[in-house]
Amino acid sequence: MSGGRTGTVVFACMDADTLGGIQRVTHTMAQGLAERGREVHVIGLHRAEKPFRYVERPRYTSHVIHRAPVGRLSRLGRRRERRALGGLLREVGPGFAVLSSPSVVTRIGGLLPERLLPIGQYHGSYEHARGSWHLGSVTGHYGDLEKAVFLSEQDAWLFSEHALLPNACSIPNPLPVWPSRTAELTARRVLGVGRLEGVKRFDRLISAFAEACGRPVPGGAGAPPDLAAARREAGEGWELHLIGEGAERGRLLSHAAECEVSDRVVFRGAVPAARMADEYVGGSVLALSSEHEGLPLVVGEAASYGVPSVAFDVSSGLRSLVLDGRTGVLVPPADVTALATALAGLMASAEERRRLGAAARAHVEAFRPDRVLDRWEALFDQVTR
Incomplete structure (x- = not known):
C-alpha cells in the first residue's frame, strides 16, 4: 500500500x-x-x-x-x-x-x-x-x-x-473549524459548555460564578464584605450560560437557586454544532470545572474565537491548551474559591480578557x-x- x-x-x-x-x-x-x-x-x-x-x-x-x-x-x-x-x-x-x-x-x-x-x-x-x-x-x-x-x-x-x-x-x-471572526469580549457572559453530567461539575461552576458576583455561597466561607461588595459591582449584569443537556439539569437548577443566582444562570440546552460559532462570539469568558478531562475541545474552540478560559488544572492536555497567566487562568482542581477569584478578575477587566484572548487564539493555531x-x-x- x-x-x-x-x-x-x-x-x-x-x-x-x-x-x-x-x-x-x-x-x-x-x-x-x-x-x-x-x-x-x-x-x-x-x-x-x-x-x-x-x-x-x-x-x-x-x-x-x-x-x-x-x-x-x-x-x-x-x-x-x-x-x-x-x-x-x-x-x-x-x-x-x-x-x-x-x-x-x-x-x-x-x-x-x-x-x-x-x-x-x-x-x-x-x-x-x-x-x-x-x-x-x-x-x-x-x-x-x-x-x-x-x-x-x-x-x-x-x-x-x-x-x-x-x-x-x-x-x-483538531478544532472543528478555524474561524475568521472573533469575540469582542464586551458581552457580560460566562460560558459553560458540555454535557450536564456529574463529571463536568457544573455545580462547582455555579458556586464559583455566584461567589464571583459577590453572592453568598451555601456552605462556603464567603468573601470578606469589602471584596464581596466590589465583586457585586463588577459582576452587575453578568450571566452564566450553560450550553448542553443531561441528567444533572434539575439538580443544577436547584443549586443555582440555593446560590441566589437563578436569575443569572441560563440553561440553553443543546445547541446545534452549526450555531456554536455565535455562542463563542457572544461570550467573554469560558469556564471549565470538570473533575477530569483529556484535551477539552471547548477550551480550544473558545480560544480560536479569542475567548480566554479559566479552568481547574486537571490534565496535561488542558495545560497544552491553557498557558496559565498567558492565554488563560488555571487553578487547583476542585478549588471553587480560586475559580471564583479567577472569574471575578476577568469579569472585572475587559483589558485582561483581550490580552489573554488574543494570546489564546495565537496559541491554538497549532490545533x-x-x-x-x-x-x-x-x-x-x-x-x-
Whole structure:
C-alpha cells in the first residue's frame, strides 16, 4: 500500500453520535480526511439515545452496529456484533482502523483484517487513566497496535514510561473549524459548555460564578464584605450560560437557586454544532470545572474565537491548551474559591480578557484542523513505511 492520501480510514467508537468530545473529534477528522480524498467510514457500535448531527453534509459513510444504546450485550448480541463487523470490515479497502477508546480496542481489535492497520487513541489523561481501569486496559492492549496516540507529549511520555508502550506518540485533537471572526469580549457572559453530567461539575461552576458576583455561597466561607461588595459591582449584569443537556439539569437548577443566582444562570440546552460559532462570539469568558478531562475541545474552540478560559488544572492536555497567566487562568482542581477569584478578575477587566484572548487564539493555531490532519497523514505514512 502506498503512503500519502490513499487508503481507507475507519473510525470506530462505542457510539458515534452522542453529544461529546470523542464524537466531535471523530466526525471532524472523518470529514477532513474525506475531503482530502480518502475513503472514510465511521462505525458506532451502539446507537446514541439522542443522536447529534456534527456534519451537515458528510463525505464519509456512517454505520451503526446495534440499535440499542451502550450497555451490556447478551451472548447472542456479541455474536451478532462479530458477524456484522466482520461483514462490514471485509467490504472496506486496505488502510487504517482508528479505535477511539480502550473499550473499542477490546471489542474490535481482534476482528480487524490484516489490511486494516490498528491505531489506538486515548482521549483521556494519564492522571485519569491511573485512577481507573483504563490504565490496565491500555497497558494490556495498546502495545499490540501499530500506534498508540495520546493527546499531549507529556501524556505520551507518561504512558510510554509507566504502561511500557514503545509505540506511544501524541497528536492533539483538531478544532472543528478555524474561524475568521472573533469575540469582542464586551458581552457580560460566562460560558459553560458540555454535557450536564456529574463529571463536568457544573455545580462547582455555579458556586464559583455566584461567589464571583459577590453572592453568598451555601456552605462556603464567603468573601470578606469589602471584596464581596466590589465583586457585586463588577459582576452587575453578568450571566452564566450553560450550553448542553443531561441528567444533572434539575439538580443544577436547584443549586443555582440555593446560590441566589437563578436569575443569572441560563440553561440553553443543546445547541446545534452549526450555531456554536455565535455562542463563542457572544461570550467573554469560558469556564471549565470538570473533575477530569483529556484535551477539552471547548477550551480550544473558545480560544480560536479569542475567548480566554479559566479552568481547574486537571490534565496535561488542558495545560497544552491553557498557558496559565498567558492565554488563560488555571487553578487547583476542585478549588471553587480560586475559580471564583479567577472569574471575578476577568469579569472585572475587559483589558485582561483581550490580552489573554488574543494570546489564546495565537496559541491554538497549532490545533487548526489542517495542521492536525497533516500530523495524522504523517503518522499513516510512518506506519506504512
